[in-house]
Amino acid sequence: MTVTAVDVAAELRSRGIGGVDDSALARAMYAGDASLYRILPQVVVRPQRTEELLAIHAASRELRVPVTMRGAGTSIAGNAVGPGIIVDTRDLKRIISIDPEARTATVEPGVVHADLQRAAASYGLRFGPDPSTHTRCTIGGMIGNNACGSRALGYGRTVDNVEAMTVLFGNGEQATFGGAHGATDVAGATAERLHQLGQANLAHLRTEFGRFGRQVSGYSLEHLLPENGGRIERFLVGSEGTLATVLEATVRLVTDEPGRLLLVLGYPTMAEAADAVPALLAAAPGRLIACEGMDARIVELVRAKGKPVPDLPKGAGWLFAEVAGADARDLTDRLAAVSGALESRLVTDAGEAAALWRIREDGAGLAGVSLPTPAHSGWEDAAVPPEHLGSWLRDFDEILGSYGLHGYPYGHFGDGCIHCRIDFPFEAGKPESAQVFREFMTQCATTLKKYGGSLSGEHGDGRVRSELLPMMYDATSIGLFEQVKTVCDPDDLLNPGNIVRPASLTDDLRPVRPRATLTRPGLRMIHDGGDLGAAVHRCTGVGKCVAPKTTGVMCPSYLATRDEKDSTRGRARVLQEAMDGSLVGGLGHDAVGEALDLCLACKGCASDCPTGIDMATYKSEALYQTYDGPGATKRRPRSHYLLGRLPKWARLAAPMAGMANASMRLGPVARLAKRTAGIDQRRSIPTFATKTLKRSAKAAAAGAPAVERPDVWVWADSFTDHFFPQSGSAAIRFLESQGLTVRVISDDACCGLTWITTGQLDQARAIMDRTVRTLAPYVASGVPVIGLEPSCLATLRSDSLELTDAPEAKTVADQMLTFAELVTRLVGEGRLALPDLHGVEVVAQPHCHQSAVLGWAADQRLLEQAGATVTKVAGCCGLAGNFGVEEGHYEVSVAIAETNLLPAVREHPDAVVLADGMSCRVQLDDLASVPTMHLAELFASRV
Numbered sequence: 001m002t003v004t005a006v007d008v009a010a011e012l013r014s015r016g017i018g019g020v021d022d023s024a025l026a027r028a029m030y031a032g033d034a035s036l037y038r039i040l041p042q043v044v045v046r047p048q049r050t051e052e053l054l055a056i057h058a059a060s061r062e063l064r065v066p067v068t069m070r071g072a073g074t075s076i077a078g079n080a081v082g083p084g085i086i087v088d089t090r091d092l093k094r095i096i097s098i099d100p101e102a103r104t105a106t107v108e109p110g111v112v113h114a115d116l117q118r119a120a121a122s123y124g125l126r127f128g129p130d131p132s133t134h135t136r137c138t139i140g141g142m143i144g145n146n147a148c149g150s151r152a153l154g155y156g157r158t159v160d161n162v163e164a165m166t167v168l169f170g171n172g173e174q175a176t177f178g179g180a181h182g183a184t185d186v187a188g189a190t191a192e193r194l195h196q197l198g199q200a201n202l203a204h205l206r207t208e209f210g211r212f213g214r215q216v217s218g219y220s221l222e223h224l225l226p227e228n229g230g231r232i233e234r235f236l237v238g239s240e241g242t243l244a245t246v247l248e249a250t251v252r253l254v255t256d257e258p259g260r261l262l263l264v265l266g267y268p269t270m271a272e273a274a275d276a277v278p279a280l281l282a283a284a285p286g287r288l289i290a291c292e293g294m295d296a297r298i299v300e301l302v303r304a305k306g307k308p309v310p311d312l313p314k315g316a317g318w319l320f321a322e323v324a325g326a327d328a329r330d331l332t333d334r335l336a337a338v339s340g341a342l343e344s345r346l347v348t349d350a351g352e353a354a355a356l357w358r359i360r361e362d363g364a365g366l367a368g369v370s371l372p373t374p375a376h377s378g379w380e381d382a383a384v385p386p387e388h389l390g391s392w393l394r395d396f397d398e399i400l401g402s403y404g405l406h407g408y409p410y411g412h413f414g415d416g417c418i419h420c421r422i423d424f425p426f427e428a429g430k431p432e433s434a435q436v437f438r439e440f441m442t443q444c445a446t447t448l449k450k451y452g453g454s455l456s457g458e459h460g461d462g463r464v465r466s467e468l469l470p471m472m473y474d475a476t477s478i479g480l481f482e483q484v485k486t487v488c489d490p491d492d493l494l495n496p497g498n499i500v501r502p503a504s505l506t507d508d509l510r511p512v513r514p515r516a517t518l519t520r521p522g523l524r525m526i527h528d529g530g531d532l533g534a535a536v537h538r539c540t541g542v543g544k545c546v547a548p549k550t551t552g553v554m555c556p557s558y559l560a561t562r563d564e565k566d567s568t569r570g571r572a573r574v575l576q577e578a579m580d581g582s583l584v585g586g587l588g589h590d591a592v593g594e595a596l597d598l599c600l601a602c603k604g605c606a607s608d609c610p611t612g613i614d615m616a617t618y619k620s621e622a623l624y625q626t627y628d629g630p631g632a633t634k635r636r637p638r639s640h641y642l643l644g645r646l647p648k649w650a651r652l653a654a655p656m657a658g659m660a661n662a663s664m665r666l667g668p669v670a671r672l673a674k675r676t677a678g679i680d681q682r683r684s685i686p687t688f689a690t691k692t693l694k695r696s697a698k699a700a701a702a703g704a705p706a707v708e709r710p711d712v713w714v715w716a717d718s719f720t721d722h723f724f725p726q727s728g729s730a731a732i733r734f735l736e737s738q739g740l741t742v743r744v745i746s747d748d749a750c751c752g753l754t755w756i757t758t759g760q761l762d763q764a765r766a767i768m769d770r771t772v773r774t775l776a777p778y779v780a781s782g783v784p785v786i787g788l789e790p791s792c793l794a795t796l797r798s799d800s801l802e803l804t805d806a807p808e809a810k811t812v813a814d815q816m817l818t819f820a821e822l823v824t825r826l827v828g829e830g831r832l833a834l835p836d837l838h839g840v841e842v843v844a845q846p847h848c849h850q851s852a853v854l855g856w857a858a859d860q861r862l863l864e865q866a867g868a869t870v871t872k873v874a875g876c877c878g879l880a881g882n883f884g885v886e887e888g889h890y891e892v893s894v895a896i897a898e899t900n901l902l903p904a905v906r907e908h909p910d911a912v913v914l915a916d917g918m919s920c921r922v923q924l925d926d927l928a929s930v931p932t933m934h935l936a937e938l939f940a941s942r943v
Contacts, residue, residue, distance in 0.1 A: 077462025109140025128155025266315025365610025623759025
C-alpha cells in the first residue's frame with residue numbers, strides 16, 4: 001500500500017510530535033540542500049525534544065518510510081535530501097554541559113558550531129574543526145560528514161574530536177559509546193556485531209582504511225581496529241546518517257591559542273602553490289594550524305563587488321599559512337624561507353587577517369558565480385596525500401581542459417584537499433546534457449586512484465559520489481560497507497541512496513530541470529540575461545543567510561523567526577520550485593506569497609549573499625506577476641495602493657500638511673485611516689512636513705543672489721522633501737558654512753521605490769524613466785548631485801538599471817553621490833574641513849540599502865576622522881518602508897529591531913543615534929522614543 005504524505009504527517013502527529021509540516025511550502029524548501037540534487041520529501045519535521053526524535057524513527061519503521069537527518073542543509077554532496085521524512089534538527093540546540101577541566105562539551109545534534117565556540121570561549125577553549133559554514137553548520141551535521149575545515153590541520157577532523165555519542169541505530173537500538181563507558185566497551189547487540197565484523201577483517205582494515213587524514217569516503221572502518229580502541233562512536237562519524245542518528249555527542253575542546261599569525265605566500269600558479277606544501281609541513285611539523293590555497297581569480301570577484309581586500313603578495317595563487325605560539329614569528333620566518341614563494345606577506349593586523357579568512361569562507365559561493373556560466377558543486381572536495389597535491393592538481397586541470405570545463409581551485413592544501421566549482425554544461429530541459437558531468441566525474445575518479453586519493457575529503461559521498469566508490473575501493477571493501485549497513489540499518493530507512501546501494505549520480509539533478517520564462521517580465525534581471533529562473537538559481541544553498549547571528553544585514557526576518565521560509569535560501573528554493581518545479585504552481589501560488597511575506601526587501605542579501613541573490617528584486621517581480629502579469633487573478637491589497645504610493649499622497653497632502661497632521665492626532669480618525677491603509681493600529685502615522693525642502697530652498701534662494709552653476713545640487717527625494725526636510729536643510733547649512741553654494745533641484749523626481757517594493761512595476765517604470773531623464777542633465781553638468789535618503793539613492797543606483805533601459809539611468813546611477821561621498825571628495829580636495837566630534841559617542845544604524853548598495857565605509861571614516869567614537873549596529877531596523885507598518889508584520893518588525901538596534905541604543909543611552917534612513921528614524925521613534933540624526937544634521941550641529 002502506498003503511504004502518502006498525508007498518512008506520514010498523520011502518523012507523526014498521532015505520536016505527539018510537533019513541528020510536522022507537509023505543506024507545499026515546506027516540501028519545496030527542503031527539496032534541495034547545497035548540492036545539485038532535488039528530491040521532494042513527503043514531510044518535514046522540526047523536533048523540539050530528543051523524545052520526538054525517537055518517535056519520528058519509530059513512525060518511520062512502522063510505515064517503512066525513510067528518514068533523512070538535516071542540520072543547516074549546507075551539504076554539497078546531496079547528503080541532506082531524501083524522499084520520505086526530512087528532520088531539521090536545529091531546534092535540538094542545547095549545550096548540555098561544558099567541562100573545562102576535562103575539556104569537553106556535551107551537546108544536542110542541532111547546536112550550531114559558532115554557538116558552541118562562543119560558549120567555549122569563556123573558558124579559553126574552542127571546538128577545533130571549523131568548516132567555512134561554521135556560522136550555521138550544526139555539530140550533528142559535522143559528525144554526519146566528518147567535517148574538517150581550514151584548521152583541521154592543527155586541530156584534527158571532527159572524528160578526532162568526538163569523545164562519546166548516544167545514538168539510535170536504524171534497527172531501533174539505542175546505545176551510548178565512549179566517555180564514561182570506556183572507549184572499548186560494547187553497548188548492545190549492534191556494537192557486538194560491528195566488533196565481530198572488524199575482528200574478522202583485521203588485515204584488510206589495516207591496509208585499506210585510514211591511509212591518510214582526508215580519506216573520508218565510504219565508512220571509516222579503521223576505527224573498529226583494536227589498536228584504535230574499537231571506537232564505534234568514531235566509526236559512525238562520517239557515515240552520513242545512513243547507519244544511526246546522533247541523539248547526543250560529547251566533543252573534545254582545545255585551547256584557543258592566542259597570538260595567531262597569518263603568513264600569505266604568493267605563487268605563479270595554484271599548482272606551484274601546491275608543490276610548496278610538503279616543504280611547509282616539514283619546516284613546521286605539527287605546528288601549522290592551517291595551510292589554505294586561494295586562487296587569485298576568486299579574490300578578484302570580491303574586489304569587483306567593491307569590497308576591500310587587504311594587500312596580497314605577487315602571485316596568481318596564494319597559500320594562507322597560520323601559526324600560533326610564543327615562537328610564531330620565528331615559525332613564519334622559517335616557512336617563508338622554505339616556501340619558494342614569489343613574495344610573502346606577514347599579516348599582523350587582526351582585521352586584515354579576518355577579511356582574508358572571510359574571503360576563504362565565502363569561497364564556495366564566490367566560485368559558483370566566478371565564471372560566465374554557473375559553476376556547480378560535484379567534484380568538490382577530493383583529496384590526496386599532500387605530497388601528491390601538485391601532481392594531482394595538474395592532472396585535474398588537464399582533465400578540465402579535455403572536457404572544455406573551467407573552475408578555480410582552492411581549499412585545504414595542507415591536508416591535500418581541493419575544492420572547485422565547475423561550469424558543467426547542464427542545459428535546461430535536456431537531461432542528456434548531464435552526460436558530460438558523468439564522464440568527467442568518472443575520469444577524475446580513475447585518475448585520483450593512482451594517487452591513492454579519496455573521492456571526498458570532508459563533505460561525504462552523498463548522491464554525487466557514492467556511485468563512484470567501487471572505483472576507489474575494492475570489492476571486499478564495498479562488501480564490508482554492505483554488511484555494516486545491514487547490521488545497523490537492515491531496512492534501509494536511514495538516508496537511502498547514499499554510500500550503500502547508491503542512487504545514480506545523474507538522477508534527480510536540479511540544474512537540468514526546464515526553466516519557465518516569463519511572458520511579460522517587469523524587470524530586466526540584467527545580471528542573469530533577463531531570466532528570473534536563472535536569477536533564483538543563483539542560490540546554491542550554502543546557507544550564509546541561516547546563520548543565527550550576523551555582522552551584516554542578511555536576513556533580518558530569519559534572525560527574528562529562525563524559520564527556513566524567512567531565509568533568503570528558503571525563499572529562493574520556493575521561487576526555484578515556482579519557476580521550474582512540479583510542486584509550486586507559478587509565482588502566484590500561495591507558497592510563494594507565504595515565503596515572500598516577511599521579506600523586508602532590505603537588499604541585504606544582494607551584498608551579503610556570496611552568490612549574489614537579490615531577493616528584494618525577485619519579490620518585486622513575483623508581486624508584479626501575481627497582480628499584474630498575464631493571467632493574474634489576484635487583487636492587490638489596499639496597502640499597495642496607499643502605502644505603496646505614499647510619495648503621491650504626500651505630494652497631494654503637502655498644501656494641507658498641518659491639517660492632515662492634526663487630524664491624525666484624533667484617535668477615531670487615526671484608527672480609521674490605519675484600517676483603511678492596512679496599517680497596524682500600534683503604529684504611528686508619519687508626520688508630513690509643513691514646509692517641504694523644496695519650498696524652504698525656494699524661499700531661501702529668493703533672497704540670495706542668482707546662481708547659474710552652484711557647487712552642489714541636492715536632490716529632494718520624496719521622503720526627504722515631505723517627511724524629513726531637516727536632513728536636506730542641514731546638508732545645505734553645513735556645506736554653505738564651508739563657503740560652498742548649494743541649490744535644491746526643484747523638479748519633481750521621485751525614484752518610485754514604494755511602487756517597486758510592492759511590485760507596481762509598470763507605474764514604477766514610468767516614474768523612473770521621467771526621473772532619470774530629469775536628473776541626468778544635472779549629473780552630466782559636472783556639478784556634484786547628492787541624495788540624502790539612502791533607500792531612494794540606492795534605488796537610482798541599482799533598481800533603475802533593472803527597471804528601465806533609458807540610457808540616462810546609467811549616468812545617474814554612476815554619478816550621484818551620498819552626503820558622505822561628497823564630503824570625502826571635498827575634504828580630499830582641500831575645499832572642506834570636518835567638524836570637531838571629539839567626545840561625541842555615536843550609535844549608527846546604517847540603512848539596509850546603505851549597507852547593501854551604497855556602502856557605509858565613507859560615513860564611518862568621516863566620523864572617526866572627525867573624532868567621534870562609533871558603534872555601528874549590524875542588521876536591519878525592522879521597519880523597511882511599508883513592511884513594518886503593515887498589519888500582520890508588527891511582531892516580526894519589533895523582533896528584528898530587538899535583534900541588534902534596540903539593544904545597542906539601550907547600551908549607549910547618552911550616544912547620538914545616527915540614522916540616515918526614514919524607516920530607521922520612524923522605527924526608533926515608534927519603539928523607543930529615541931531622537932535620531934542624519935549625518936548631515938550631526939555635522940551641521942557643529943557649525
